[in-house]
Amino acid sequence: MDNAPLVAPAVGLCVEGADWALEWITRRQTVLPKRLVAPGPSRAEIERLLTAAAAAPDHGQLLPWRFIDVPVAAREALGDVFAQALRERDPAATTEQQAQAREKARRAPLLWLLVVDARPRTEDVPVRERLISAGCAVQNIMLMAMAMGYGSALTSGKALDSAVLRQAFALSDADMPVCFLSIGTVCQARAPRARPVPAQLFSVWTPSLPIGGVS
Numbered sequence: 001m002d003n004a005p006l007v008a009p010a011v012g013l014c015v016e017g018a019d020w021a022l023e024w025i026t027r028r029q030t031v032l033p034k035r036l037v038a039p040g041p042s043r044a045e046i047e048r049l050l051t052a053a054a055a056a057p058d059h060g061q062l063l064p065w066r067f068i069d070v071p072v073a074a075r076e077a078l079g080d081v082f083a084q085a086l087r088e089r090d091p092a093a094t095t096e097q098q099a100q101a102r103e104k105a106r107r108a109p110l111l112w113l114l115v116v117d118a119r120p121r122t123e124d125v126p127v128r129e130r131l132i133s134a135g136c137a138v139q140n141i142m143l144m145a146m147a148m149g150y151g152s153a154l155t156s157g158k159a160l161d162s163a164v165l166r167q168a169f170a171l172s173d174a175d176m177p178v179c180f181l182s183i184g185t186v187c188q189a190r191a192p193r194a195r196p197v198p199a200q201l202f203s204v205w206t207p208s209l210p211i212g213g214v215s
């Protein structure tokens with residue numbers, strides 16, 4: 001697959017549109033945050049990224065997820081959170097290990113924390129549906145970012161489970177910090193990885209038991 005730009009298709013359902021969509025979707029790949037540099041998306045582009053996110057399926061329109069921006073000016077503070085989270089789980093962490101943890105907060109011009117409302121049940125919409133809604137939103141954003149010429153990545157890490165991060169982001173007991181989303185200009189492209197083939201993703205259900213028990 002080369003890196004030639006794709007021409008936007010005409011709106012509407014047509015073979016060319018489907019081909020274009022598949023080509024576009026299959027071109028997305030993670031670009032490590034350390035390879036995402038300035039410039040990042042502009043304010044107007046961020047509006048469009050969020051508009052793409054809002055197109056995610058959302059049972060009951062609960063809006064069960066949100067993004068929290070970590071602006072560049074707040075990255076040192078996030079680095080402190082990462083270092084403290086490391087010390088919480090490993091009091092013997094060396095200065096060098098803490099510096100490595102801090103460094104992760106400095107990567108990529110756009111860094112958002114994705115948070116999902118993980119209350120056990122909200123208006124009969126279980127957590128699994130809310131997590132999938134969040135996943136669809138973040139995928140919409142990454143595909144849109146690619147259309148704008150940016151690369152993106154999702155990262156999580158053990159700091160997401162830390163008390164210090166929950167406190168720093170003022171998360172409630174209901175909030176589940178799911179991952180960070182990084183977006184920026186790709187400074188070093190990567191070769192595409194092999195993807196699963198359709199047969200690996202699909203099977204046909206064959207009922208094997210009588211429905212309703214043995215008669």
Ligand SMILES: Cc1cc2nc3c(=O)[nH]c(=O)nc-3n(C[C@H](O)[C@H](O)[C@H](O)COP(=O)(O)O)c2cc1C
Pocket residue numbers: 028029030031153154155156157178179193
């Ligand atoms: C929610 C989520 C969190 C992730 N966190 C990490 C992470 O912390 N570190 C990492 O190396 N990869 C992480 N990954 C995997 C990468 O984001 C990426 O999906 C994977 O390397 C496959 O690359 P691809 O997107 O090009 O297929 C995460 C993926 C997801 C979906």
